[in-house]
Amino acid sequence: MNRLQGMNVSEFPAVQPGTVFEPENVAAVQELLKAHNASINLPLRVVSSGYNWGLGSASSPTPNTDLVHLHRLNKIRIIDLERGFAVVEAGVTQDQLSAELQGTSRFLNCTASSGQTSIVGNMMDRGVGLHGQRTHDLLGVEVVLPDGTAGTVGWWPNVGSLAANRWGLGPSSLHLFTQSNFAVVTAATISLRPRPSRREIVTFTVDPGTMETVVDQLRTLVGDGILSGVTKIYDEESSSLYGAREARIAIHACIDGPEQIAQAKISELWRRLGSIQPQRVPASKVNDDPLMSAVISLYDGDTSNSETIVRNALNASTQGADKHGTGWIFALPFLPMHGRDVVKAIEIVRQSIVGTNVRAGTTVNVLDHDTVDLVVALSFQRDETGSNDAHQVFDRMVSKLVDSGYVPYRVDTGHTREDYADQGRSIDALLAQRISRVIDPTRVFASNRYVTAGAE
Numbered sequence: 195m196n197r198l199q200g201m202n203v204s205e206f207p208a209v210q211p212g213t214v215f216e217p218e219n220v221a222a223v224q225e226l227l228k229a230h231n232a233s234i235n236l237p238l239r240v241v242s243s244g245y246n247w248g249l250g251s252a253s254s255p256t257p258n259t260d261l262v263h264l265h266r267l268n269k270i271r272i273i274d275l276e277r278g279f280a281v282v283e284a285g286v287t288q289d290q291l292s293a294e295l296q297g298t299s300r301f302l303n304c305t306a307s308s309g310q311t312s313i314v315g316n317m318m319d320r321g322v323g324l325h326g327q328r329t330h331d332l333l334g335v336e337v338v339l340p341d342g343t344a345g346t347v348g349w350w351p352n353v354g355s356l357a358a359n360r361w362g363l364g365p366s367s368l369h370l371f372t373q374s375n376f377a378v379v380t381a382a383t384i385s386l387r388p389r390p391s392r393r394e395i396v397t398f399t400v401d402p403g404t405m406e407t408v409v410d411q412l413r414t415l416v417g418d419g420i421l422s423g424v425t426k427i428y429d430e431e432s433s434s435l436y437g438a439r440e441a442r443i444a445i446h447a448c449i450d451g452p453e454q455i456a457q458a459k460i461s462e463l464w465r466r467l468g469s470i471q472p473q474r475v476p477a478s479k480v481n482d483d484p485l486m487s488a489v490i491s492l493y494d495g496d497t498s499n500s501e502t503i504v505r506n507a508l509n510a511s512t513q514g515a516d517k518h519g520t521g522w523i524f525a526l527p528f529l530p531m532h533g534r535d536v537v538k539a540i541e542i543v544r545q546s547i548v549g550t551n552v553r554a555g556t557t558v559n560v561l562d563h564d565t566v567d568l569v570v571a572l573s574f575q576r577d578e579t580g581s582n583d584a585h586q587v588f589d590r591m592v593s594k595l596v597d598s599g600y601v602p603y604r605v606d607t608g609h610t611r612e613d614y615a616d617q618g619r620s621i622d623a624l625l626a627q628r629i630s631r632v633i634d635p636t637r638v639f640a641s642n643r644y645v646t647a648g649a650e
Contacts (some may be wrong), residue, residue: 201516201517202247202250202252202516202607203247203508203515203521203522203576204248204249204251204523204524205581205584205585206250206608207253208250208607209253209259211239211259211260212236212259212261213236215260215263216265216266217262217264219267220267220338220381223338223344223378224338224343225342226238226262227340230638231340231341231636231638235260236258236640237637237638237640237641238259238261238638238639239254239256239260239261239639239642240378240639242263242265242312242314243285243287243310243311243312244263245307245310245515247307247508247515247522247524248524248571249524249606249607250606250607251516251607253607255607255608255642256641256642262378264283264315265312266285267381268283268285268287268290269283270283270286270291270294271283272351273294273295275298275299277351277356277357278358279333279351279383279385279386280384281350281351281381281382281383282313282314282381282382283380284314284315286313287309287313288309288313288497288500289309289500291313292304292309292495292497295386296496298389299389300386300389301387301389302386302387303323303324303325303326303331303385304323304324304492304495304496305322305328305492306426306492306500306503307504308500308512313382314379317332317372318372318373319373320372320373320604322567324423324448324489324492325424329369329372331384331387332348332369332382332384332385333349333350333358333382334346334349334350334382334383335348335371336379336381337376337379337380339633340376340633340639344380347367347368348362348366348368350383373604373644374626374630374644375630375634375639375641375644376633376634376645389494390422390451391452392450392453392456393448393450393493394448394449395446395447395448396446396449396460396474397444397445397447397474397475398472398473399440399442399472400445400471401470402443404443405443405536405537405540406534406536407533408445408533409531409532409533409536409558410532412447412531412560413532413533415466416560416562416563417563420459421449421459421463421560422450423448424559425445425447425448425558425560426445426446426489426557426560427445427557428443428444428445428557429443429556429557430442430443431554431556432555432571433485434555435507435553435571436485436503436506437485437502437505437507438483438485439483439484444486445472446486448493449463484502484503485503485506487499488500488502507571508522520573520574520575521576521581522573523574523585523588524569524571524604524606525570525592526569526570526602526603527595527596527600527601528567528600528601528603529565529566530564530565531561531562531566535566535600536566536568539595539600540568542591542598542600543556543570543591545594546587546590547591551575551583552573552574553573553574554570554572554573555573556570556571557569570591572588596614610644610646611623611643626644
């Protein structure tokens with residue numbers, strides 16, 4: 195499996211793992227960890243699908259590790275439509291669960307990545323879907339600790355409370371296992387969203403120079419409950435990179451509710467945006483546009499068109515992207531939901547690529563009234579010059595973003611949290627290191643992007 199051997203579409207430094215383990219069930223994971231405790235072995239790192247494009251894919255941030263690949267843990271154990279949850283193993287893909295939920299009263303909060311990516315893996319790295327951060331959908335996890343002990347954390351069905359309570363009683367340890375290396379997460383209980391009685395995705399374009407006004411008006415619309423889900427704003431370059439028919443600033447706004455309420459919301463959307471004269475994209479053009487039609491499907495939890503986005507962005511299939519795809523690096527800062535901050539961050543991106551052949555697209559994901567997830571995609575040719583230019587652009591750009599207070603919420607395999615986090619004011623890293631020493635005293639797991647294993 196070439197995708198396991200370290201090669202990645204971002205051209206981050208990569209090393210080939212010593213041994214690749216592909217357990218088929220939880221018992222096999224337990225035996226693997228017990229064996230690692232009983233003998234001298236390379237430390238382990240864990241991936242689910244390995245398709246973490248733009249952030250290093252399945253490559254290792256540290257040398258001399260073995261790899262645990264969980265793609266064979268691919269069972270959907272439970273779907274409960276009445277109570278609104280599913281229990282899925284780490285190798286279950288968006289395509290799998292999305293297909294099972296089509297035509298039902300529930301849908302999956304999907305990301306705009308490949309349908310073949312892992313749901314659990316993306317949640318563990320705190321990814322973002324079309325209806326918010328996926329950590330909000332995480333109810334509980336099944337883990338195998340470094341000594342081979344298996345159990346559940348958070349809420350799990352059929353072990354007590356019928357109603358989901360992810361926090362339990364007392365201090366919650368659920369999110370010890372997101373962005374950490376404290377255990378192998380073999381499965382998760384996740385929320386399934388209820389389908390509204392009516393949903394309309396309003397797709398429109400705006401002229402360059404209107405971004406600040408658009409963002410500020412969208413903020414008031416979110417605050418008043420007019421918009422549902424994550425409003426997405428693709429700039430001209432991002433639209434082009436992801437395969438839109440026209441390189442325009444394109445906005446997708448989700449509106450849920452009964453007919454009369456939905457129409458009132460749409461009228462209010464147009465009223466508040468009237469000064470910038472938005473141009474609504476007719477349904478015929480939306481359906482004929484590969485990016486627009488795929489995104490609209492994803493709002494409904496339908497991943498059937500997601501591969502189109504992958505092929506347009508990376509010029510390769512999901513399976514072939516790391517070996518054959520166009521170069522691709524993500525920077526993922528959180529910004530305040532204010533037009534001035536969004537414009538400032540995008541200007542930093544634009545200035546960073548001046549004089550290079552690197553392309554940079556920005557996508558604004560409105561998470562809530564106060565927070566934006568800005569997805570910066572750097573696209574480049576994977577030759578020596580193209581790769582060097584892209585990484586120089588990336589480092590220069592992220593440094594300027596961080597200096598402005600726009601800090602990433604996910605880190606690639608070429609960097610660690612220490613490269614960006616303000617260690618002088620936070621004891622998060624210190625607590626993580628101390629927890630690592632307690633949970634994993636024999637250092638079964640390798641350091642990852644977020645936690646230095648067993649650090650003194």
